[in-house]
Amino acid sequence: MHTDFPYHDIQSAPEAAVPTLRQSEQRFGMLPNLMRKMATAPALAEAYLALGDLFEQTSLSPAEQQVVLLTVSRENRCEYCVGAHSVLADMAEVPTAVTDALREGRSLPDPKLEALRRFTAAVVETRGWVGEAETTAFTEAGFTPQQILEVVLGVGMKTLSNYTNHIAGTELDQAFAHRAWKAG
Secondary structure, three states, rough: OOEEEEEEOOOOOOOOHHHHHHHHHHOOOOOOOOHHHHHOOOOHHOOOOOOOHHOOOOOOOOHHHHHHHHHHHHHOOHHHHHHHHHHHHHOOOOHHHHHHHHOOOOOOOHHHHHHHHHHHHHHHHHOOOOOHHHHHHHHOOOOOHHHHHHHHHHHHHHHHHHHHHHHHHOOOOHHHHHHOOOOO
16 A cells, blocks of 8 residues: 555545545545545646546547546556446446456447547557547547547546556545456
8 A cells, every 4th residue: 555645535635625525525425535545636636527527528428438438447557447437337328248348458349439449549559649540440430530539538537547546556445346357
Protein backbone atom coordinates (compact mmCIF):
# COMPACT_ATOMS: atom_id res chain seq x y z
CA MET A 1 0.00 0.00 0.00
CA HIS A 2 1.22 3.48 -0.80
CA THR A 3 0.96 5.35 2.51
CA ASP A 4 1.60 8.76 0.92
CA PHE A 5 -1.89 8.50 -0.61
CA PRO A 6 -4.44 7.87 2.13
CA TYR A 7 -8.03 6.84 1.62
CA HIS A 8 -9.62 10.16 2.57
CA ASP A 9 -13.18 10.61 3.75
CA ILE A 10 -15.18 13.79 4.24
CA GLN A 11 -13.52 14.39 7.62
CA SER A 12 -9.89 13.75 6.62
CA ALA A 13 -9.83 15.23 3.12
CA PRO A 14 -8.32 18.59 2.36
CA GLU A 15 -11.07 21.21 2.61
CA ALA A 16 -10.92 21.93 -1.13
CA ALA A 17 -11.73 18.27 -1.89
CA VAL A 18 -14.83 18.00 0.32
CA PRO A 19 -17.37 19.32 -2.23
CA THR A 20 -16.06 16.87 -4.84
CA LEU A 21 -16.20 13.97 -2.40
CA ARG A 22 -19.78 14.87 -1.46
CA GLN A 23 -20.71 15.04 -5.16
CA SER A 24 -19.04 11.69 -5.80
CA GLU A 25 -20.80 10.05 -2.85
CA GLN A 26 -24.13 11.41 -4.06
CA ARG A 27 -23.52 10.22 -7.63
CA PHE A 28 -22.32 6.71 -6.80
CA GLY A 29 -24.19 6.07 -3.56
CA MET A 30 -20.80 5.47 -1.95
CA LEU A 31 -17.39 7.10 -1.85
CA PRO A 32 -15.26 5.08 -4.30
CA ASN A 33 -11.68 4.37 -3.29
CA LEU A 34 -10.48 6.15 -6.44
CA MET A 35 -12.06 9.41 -5.30
CA ARG A 36 -10.79 8.87 -1.76
CA LYS A 37 -7.23 8.64 -3.13
CA MET A 38 -7.70 11.52 -5.60
CA ALA A 39 -8.81 13.78 -2.73
CA THR A 40 -5.13 14.14 -1.82
CA ALA A 41 -5.00 16.48 -4.85
CA PRO A 42 -8.36 18.30 -4.82
CA ALA A 43 -7.92 19.71 -8.34
CA LEU A 44 -7.38 16.19 -9.71
CA ALA A 45 -10.53 14.86 -8.05
CA GLU A 46 -12.55 17.81 -9.33
CA ALA A 47 -11.11 17.51 -12.84
CA TYR A 48 -11.86 13.78 -12.99
CA LEU A 49 -15.52 14.25 -12.06
CA ALA A 50 -15.86 17.20 -14.46
CA LEU A 51 -14.36 15.21 -17.33
CA GLY A 52 -16.71 12.34 -16.49
CA ASP A 53 -19.67 14.69 -16.68
CA LEU A 54 -18.47 16.04 -20.03
CA PHE A 55 -17.80 12.56 -21.41
CA GLU A 56 -21.37 11.55 -20.52
CA GLN A 57 -22.59 14.47 -22.67
CA THR A 58 -20.83 13.24 -25.82
CA SER A 59 -22.65 11.76 -28.80
CA LEU A 60 -21.36 8.30 -27.84
CA SER A 61 -24.06 6.08 -26.33
CA PRO A 62 -23.65 4.90 -22.71
CA ALA A 63 -22.57 1.48 -24.01
CA GLU A 64 -20.05 3.07 -26.40
CA GLN A 65 -18.71 5.20 -23.55
CA GLN A 66 -18.12 2.09 -21.47
CA VAL A 67 -16.34 0.43 -24.41
CA VAL A 68 -13.97 3.41 -24.54
CA LEU A 69 -13.38 3.49 -20.77
CA LEU A 70 -12.85 -0.26 -20.46
CA THR A 71 -10.55 -0.35 -23.49
CA VAL A 72 -8.35 2.43 -22.13
CA SER A 73 -8.24 0.81 -18.69
CA ARG A 74 -7.29 -2.58 -20.13
CA GLU A 75 -4.63 -1.06 -22.38
CA ASN A 76 -3.21 0.78 -19.35
CA ARG A 77 -3.47 -2.41 -17.24
CA CYS A 78 -5.53 -0.68 -14.54
CA GLU A 79 -7.06 -3.43 -12.42
CA TYR A 80 -9.15 -0.97 -10.42
CA CYS A 81 -10.78 0.70 -13.43
CA VAL A 82 -11.40 -2.52 -15.36
CA GLY A 83 -13.19 -3.95 -12.32
CA ALA A 84 -15.17 -0.79 -11.58
CA HIS A 85 -16.12 -0.13 -15.21
CA SER A 86 -17.17 -3.74 -15.69
CA VAL A 87 -19.84 -3.09 -13.05
CA LEU A 88 -20.74 0.27 -14.64
CA ALA A 89 -20.98 -1.46 -18.05
CA ASP A 90 -23.33 -4.02 -16.51
CA MET A 91 -25.43 -1.14 -15.16
CA ALA A 92 -25.43 0.47 -18.64
CA GLU A 93 -26.76 -2.84 -20.01
CA VAL A 94 -23.68 -3.56 -22.08
CA PRO A 95 -24.02 -7.24 -23.03
CA THR A 96 -21.85 -9.49 -20.86
CA ALA A 97 -20.31 -10.98 -24.01
CA VAL A 98 -19.03 -7.51 -24.92
CA THR A 99 -17.72 -6.70 -21.44
CA ASP A 100 -16.04 -10.10 -21.12
CA ALA A 101 -14.38 -9.71 -24.52
CA LEU A 102 -13.12 -6.26 -23.52
CA ARG A 103 -11.72 -7.63 -20.27
CA GLU A 104 -9.98 -10.45 -22.15
CA GLY A 105 -8.68 -8.31 -25.01
CA ARG A 106 -10.72 -10.20 -27.60
CA SER A 107 -12.60 -8.86 -30.61
CA LEU A 108 -16.13 -7.72 -29.86
CA PRO A 109 -19.12 -9.52 -31.39
CA ASP A 110 -20.66 -6.22 -32.57
CA PRO A 111 -18.73 -4.82 -35.60
CA LYS A 112 -19.35 -1.15 -34.74
CA LEU A 113 -18.30 -1.61 -31.11
CA GLU A 114 -15.26 -3.56 -32.33
CA ALA A 115 -14.29 -0.60 -34.52
CA LEU A 116 -14.61 1.63 -31.45
CA ARG A 117 -12.48 -0.74 -29.36
CA ARG A 118 -9.79 -0.94 -32.03
CA PHE A 119 -9.69 2.83 -32.56
CA THR A 120 -9.56 3.54 -28.82
CA ALA A 121 -6.76 1.01 -28.35
CA ALA A 122 -4.88 2.62 -31.25
CA VAL A 123 -5.19 6.05 -29.63
CA VAL A 124 -3.71 4.69 -26.38
CA GLU A 125 -1.01 2.56 -28.02
CA THR A 126 0.18 5.33 -30.35
CA ARG A 127 -0.28 8.12 -27.79
CA GLY A 128 -2.58 9.86 -30.25
CA TRP A 129 -0.44 9.36 -33.37
CA VAL A 130 -3.21 7.29 -34.97
CA GLY A 131 -2.63 6.42 -38.60
CA GLU A 132 -4.96 7.27 -41.44
CA ALA A 133 -5.96 3.62 -41.87
CA GLU A 134 -7.25 3.42 -38.28
CA THR A 135 -9.11 6.71 -38.61
CA THR A 136 -10.67 5.66 -41.92
CA ALA A 137 -11.75 2.29 -40.51
CA PHE A 138 -13.35 4.09 -37.58
CA THR A 139 -15.35 6.50 -39.74
CA GLU A 140 -16.29 3.75 -42.19
CA ALA A 141 -17.82 1.87 -39.23
CA GLY A 142 -20.24 4.79 -38.83
CA PHE A 143 -18.42 7.12 -36.46
CA THR A 144 -17.81 10.82 -37.08
CA PRO A 145 -14.84 13.19 -36.75
CA GLN A 146 -16.59 14.56 -33.64
CA GLN A 147 -16.57 11.09 -32.13
CA ILE A 148 -12.86 10.72 -32.89
CA LEU A 149 -12.25 13.65 -30.57
CA GLU A 150 -14.80 12.37 -28.05
CA VAL A 151 -12.73 9.20 -27.81
CA VAL A 152 -9.75 11.44 -27.02
CA LEU A 153 -11.79 12.95 -24.16
CA GLY A 154 -12.52 9.47 -22.80
CA VAL A 155 -8.85 8.49 -23.10
CA GLY A 156 -7.82 11.61 -21.18
CA MET A 157 -10.37 11.01 -18.45
CA LYS A 158 -9.37 7.39 -17.96
CA THR A 159 -5.66 8.16 -18.11
CA LEU A 160 -6.11 10.39 -15.05
CA SER A 161 -7.70 7.58 -13.06
CA ASN A 162 -5.52 4.76 -14.41
CA TYR A 163 -2.30 6.57 -13.56
CA THR A 164 -3.62 7.65 -10.16
CA ASN A 165 -4.47 4.05 -9.32
CA HIS A 166 -1.04 2.82 -10.44
CA ILE A 167 0.81 5.41 -8.38
CA ALA A 168 -1.46 5.45 -5.33
CA GLY A 169 -2.12 1.69 -5.14
CA THR A 170 -5.90 1.99 -5.08
CA GLU A 171 -7.70 -1.15 -3.93
CA LEU A 172 -10.91 -2.21 -5.65
CA ASP A 173 -14.03 -1.33 -3.66
CA GLN A 174 -16.09 -4.18 -2.24
CA ALA A 175 -19.02 -3.00 -4.40
CA PHE A 176 -17.00 -3.87 -7.52
CA ALA A 177 -15.25 -7.00 -6.17
CA HIS A 178 -17.50 -9.43 -8.07
CA ARG A 179 -16.04 -8.01 -11.33
CA ALA A 180 -12.39 -7.89 -10.19
CA TRP A 181 -9.82 -8.20 -12.97
CA LYS A 182 -6.12 -9.02 -12.95
CA ALA A 183 -3.75 -7.68 -15.59
CA GLY A 184 -2.25 -10.68 -17.37
